[in-house]
Amino acid sequence: MLMRAAPVLLVSVIAFAAIEGAVFHTEVYPWILNPDASTGYVETILRMEHERPKAGPQVLGIGDSRMLLLPRLSNEHTAETRYTFGTIATAGASPRSWYYLLRDADPTARLYRAIVIAVESYDDAERWNDENDNNEDLSYLIDRLRLSDWWEFSRSYHDPDRQWKAARGILLKGLVYKRDFQDLLLHPVSRARYAKLNRRDAFSWNYGYNGPPDTLTDFHVDWQARTLTAPPNADPGLVHNLKFRLLDALPTETGNESRYLKYWLGKIYEHYRGSPTRLIFLRLPRGGFVRPDQPRYNPHSSVRDLAMEPNVTLIDEHFFDSLEKPEFFRDEMHLNGPGMVPFSLMITQEVSRILGPPR
Amino acid sequence: MLFNTPQFFLFLLVTIGLFYVSPKGLRKWILLIASYFFYMSWNWRFAPLLLSLTVIDYVAAIWMERVESPSRRKLFLVASLAANLGFLGFFKYYNFLAGMLAEALRKDPHAFALSIVLPLGISFHTFQSISYVVDVYRGEQKAIRNPIDYALFIAFFPQLVAGPIVRAREFFADYYQWAPPISEEKLRGVLWILLGLVKKMALADQFAQIADSYFQNLAAHPGAPAAWSGVVAFAMQIFFDFSGYTDMAIGMALLLGFHFPTNFRRPYLAFSITDFWHRWHISLSRWLRDYLYIPLGGNRHGSLMTYRNLMLTMLLGGLWHGASWNFVIWGGYHGALLGLERVLGRKHFQEPPNWLVYPFRAVITFLLVCIGWVFFRAATLHDSVYVIQQMFTWHGKAGLIPVWLTCMLAASLAIALLEEKTEWIERLAHGPAWAYVAAVVTLLFTVELIGVTEKAVPFVYFQF
Numbered sequence: 088m089l090m091r092a093a094p095v096l097l098v099s100v101i102a103f104a105a106i107e108g109a110v111f112h113t114e115v116y117p118w119i120l121n122p123d124a125s126t127g128y129v130e131t132i133l134r135m136e137h138e139r140p141k142a143g144p145q146v147l148g149i150g151d152s153r154m155l156l157l158p159r160l161s162n163e164h165t166a167e168t169r170y171t172f173g174t175i176a177t178a179g180a181s182p183r184s185w186y187y188l189l190r191d192a193d194p195t196a197r198l199y200r201a202i203v204i205a206v207e208s209y210d211d212a213e214r215w216n217d218e219n220d221n222n223e224d225l226s227y228l229i230d231r232l233r234l235s236d237w238w239e240f241s242r243s244y245h246d247p248d249r250q251w252k253a254a255r256g257i258l259l260k261g262l263v264y265k266r267d268f269q270d271l272l273l274h275p276v277s278r279a280r281y282a283k284l285n286r287r288d289a290f291s292w293n294y295g296y297n298g299p300p301d302t303l304t305d306f307h308v309d310w311q312a313r314t315l316t317a318p319p320n321a322d323p324g325l326v327h328n329l330k331f332r333l334l335d336a337l338p339t340e341t342g343n344e345s346r347y348l349k350y351w352l353g354k355i356y357e358h359y360r361g362s363p364t365r366l367i368f369l370r371l372p373r374g375g376f377v378r379p380d381q382p383r384y385n386p387h388s389s390v391r392d393l394a395m396e397p398n399v400t401l402i403d404e405h406f407f408d409s410l411e412k413p414e415f416f417r418d419e420m421h422l423n424g425p426g427m428v429p430f431s432l433m434i435t436q437e438v439s440r441i442l443g444p445p446r
Numbered sequence: 447m448l449f450n451t452p453q454f455f456l457f458l459l460v461t462i463g464l465f466y467v468s469p470k471g472l473r474k475w476i477l478l479i480a481s482y483f484f485y486m487s488w489n490w491r492f493a494p495l496l497l498s499l500t501v502i503d504y505v506a507a508i509w510m511e512r513v514e515s516p517s518r519r520k521l522f523l524v525a526s527l528a529a530n531l532g533f534l535g536f537f538k539y540y541n542f543l544a545g546m547l548a549e550a551l552r553k554d555p556h557a558f559a560l561s562i563v564l565p566l567g568i569s570f571h572t573f574q575s576i577s578y579v580v581d582v583y584r585g586e587q588k589a590i591r592n593p594i595d596y597a598l599f600i601a602f603f604p605q606l607v608a609g610p611i612v613r614a615r616e617f618f619a620d621y622y623q624w625a626p627p628i629s630e631e632k633l634r635g636v637l638w639i640l641l642g643l644v645k646k647m648a649l650a651d652q653f654a655q656i657a658d659s660y661f662q663n664l665a666a667h668p669g670a671p672a673a674w675s676g677v678v679a680f681a682m683q684i685f686f687d688f689s690g691y692t693d694m695a696i697g698m699a700l701l702l703g704f705h706f707p708t709n710f711r712r713p714y715l716a717f718s719i720t721d722f723w724h725r726w727h728i729s730l731s732r733w734l735r736d737y738l739y740i741p742l743g744g745n746r747h748g749s750l751m752t753y754r755n756l757m758l759t760m761l762l763g764g765l766w767h768g769a770s771w772n773f774v775i776w777g778g779y780h781g782a783l784l785g786l787e788r789v790l791g792r793k794h795f796q797e798p799p800n801w802l803v804y805p806f807r808a809v810i811t812f813l814l815v816c817i818g819w820v821f822f823r824a825a826t827l828h829d830s831v832y833v834i835q836q837m838f839t840w841h842g843k844a845g846l847i848p849v850w851l852t853c854m855l856a857a858s859l860a861i862a863l864l865e866e867k868t869e870w871i872e873r874l875a876h877g878p879a880w881a882y883v884a885a886v887v888t889l890l891f892t893v894e895l896i897g898v899t900e901k902a903v904p905f906v907y908f909q910f
Contacts (some may be wrong), residue, residue, distance in 0.1 A: 092632035099886035261894040267894045
């Protein structure tokens with residue numbers, strides 16, 4: 088008997104959409120993600136935060152790889168501060184990602200007494216790259232993006248190709264999971280084992296992290312001559328990055344970064360508007376060497392404007408200046424192990440001071 | 447507008463939609479406008495060229511039919527052929543010939559070169575036009591009176607840029623007795639389009655990455671394993687790329703109520719080179735046979751002339767692919783192998799051997815075809831010789847094809863073997879609905895999870 092084309096094709100499309108949805112739009116596929124790949128890494132961080140016991144008032148840190156808050160150290164002082172600290176800071180995460188991560192970690196906006204947001208600058212300093220077109224965000228967030236995010240998230244890219252990639256990726260998440268899926272096909276057993284191991288031990292791996300001991304003490308910068316002197320055995324990649332960050336001209340100010348930050352930090356504020364959660368911004372220590380030509384003071388930067396709103400606080404911009412020494416940094420922007428200790432303790436004390444004793 | 451892009455699928459949906467909602471009289475206009483829109487989306491400057499050739503051949507065919515005198519008929523044929531081959535020769539072979547002339551005169555190789563952009567699909571629509579005027583000249587085809595009908599035959603978008611090369615009598619048989627496709631044809635059409643997409647995006651584009659990495663940096667991959675895997679990767683790329691395109695063209699045509707001839711019939715299962723050419727780019731082989739080999743005399747004037755005709759046909763077939771000595775050598779290589787098979791006994795290479803011998807013969811044929819592909823893919827003759835040397839240099843480390851792609855290849859081979867025996871893909875549209883749905887869902891997931899979707903990779907044959 089001849090089949091009718093339209094119903095059969097319709098059923099085919101529905102069947103595909105149903106299976107795609109069941110596998111990739113639920114927790115089925117994320118369960119087996121490679122924990123070392125972008126999405127798996129973010130999922131691990133969020134899962135740890137969801138599963139972390141939350142007795143007593145909570146404080147959550149967020150930022151990129153430079154937000155090196157060690158909750159283990161902060162929580163050694165819980166008896167004194169009465170706050171328990173956690174972090175969902177993620178290497179490479181942008182303010183756009185922070186919004187979606189916070190929305191997932193704290194859907195009711197009432198789970199935490201404070202969210203500590205680590206930013207690079209209080210002046211919305213321009214960046215070399217356009218953060219709107221950060222390719223990683225889609226990979227980081229794909230499991231957390233909903234169909235209702237389709238328009239806003241994909242339109243938030245400036246590059247039409249990336250807008251299209253995001254738009255189709257949110258609808259057909261398998262397109263974004265493709266590389267991970269191909270890797271799973273190659274090594275299904277070892278992947279399953281590693282994913283299981285990660286589910287069991289990720290918390291101790293992450294919260295037990297101490298940071299490397301490397302320092303920049305053997306490096307010297309001559310600001311007059313605009314030269315960097317490196318030890319003979321220095322990693323060429325590190326030397327290149329230090330020169331780029333310290334000696335290259337600052338990017339031209341276009342206001343692009345400011346618009347970006349105002350939008351996404353504004354979205355975070357909107358999420359918490361009217362909730363008891365305080366948003367606390369801190370400016371990250373700038374590095375082991377601080378270039379003399381800092382970005383221009385911006386009185387109407389994203390964070391300064393937000394600070395006018397209730398329940399938003401900026402930690403003193405120069406609060407971490409004492410850490411801006413070569414002995415506390417392992418590379419051009421990341422604190423080392425010895426630097427992470429005072430950084431974490433300073434955050435703990437200052438946030439506890441700002442919040443006051445919990446009611 | 448590549449077939450493997452969302453823009454093209456939007457274009458296809460709009461075209462099919464407009465085609466079916468329009469009154470019958472408007473439908474040919476819809477297809478013609480869509481076809482020219484498709485062509486102009488690549489480069490609008492070549493539309494007048496396509497139109498000019500269409501007008502020349504349309505008029506020549508009508509005049510050929512009108513005049514009584516054989517010499518005048520021949521004159522119109524020659525004029526039409528001169529126009530077609532003149533355009534083709536200028537755009538495709540001018541720089542090749544100019545380079546040879548410069549070399550002969552010991553001048554700079556680019557001394558007489560012009561900056562020429564090859565019009566898309568010129569090799570295909572020229573051959574289609576030639577077949578039409580020759581058929582009219584021979585009295586095998588009536589001249590088409592309606593210029594719109596003829597223009598659509600030449601410009602019909604599913605086969606405009608890379609075939610299959612459709613005969614006028616095949617096209618107009620569907621066109622003049624057009625009937626809407628029945629459900630089974632619609633289902634087959636969709637299946638062919640999806641199958642073509644999978645071949646292109648999940649197989650050809652994956653193999654292309656390996657072939658490109660090998661052929662673009664030969665020095666980095668010494669030894670036989672790398673050479674064979676690079677060449678096999680290209681063999682797979684070109685097959686899945688071209689047959690994927692053809693499958694999509696056939697599928698689109700079916701959805702519009704047209705039936706294109708088969709262009710590929712599992713060529714890598716061929717048991718001889720003769721058999722290979724009955725399975726590979728069938729519409730071109732058929733064209734070369736009917737409009738070149740047979741007019742040259744075919745096998746009617748003794749063995750020596752047969753070999754000459756065979757070799758000439760294959761050399762010109764090679765040259766048709768591109769203006770380079772590598773393509774000529776590729777054609778000559780196949781001509782020589784076909785000649786050799788004739789010498790060894792034609793029947794032996796035309797009829798399939800028993801099932802015990804078949805696999806060995808198929809493997810040997812595939813390896814011989816792969817050696818030919820080296821000339822097709824390598825940038826220069828020097829590179830081709832180097833690769834062939836490497837293929838028979840027994841050293842080197844592992845091959846370049848990853849395990850998962852080898853598994854995909856094994857799955858494709860199993861599907862091809864099953865298809866060879868049962869033609870089950872063709873039958874899916876007649877079978878139970880659940881089987882069809884399962885096949886479509888599988889194909890969609892293959893495109894989604896295996897296909898190269900980051901960028902649309904152009905089809906290999908678009909450059910010809």
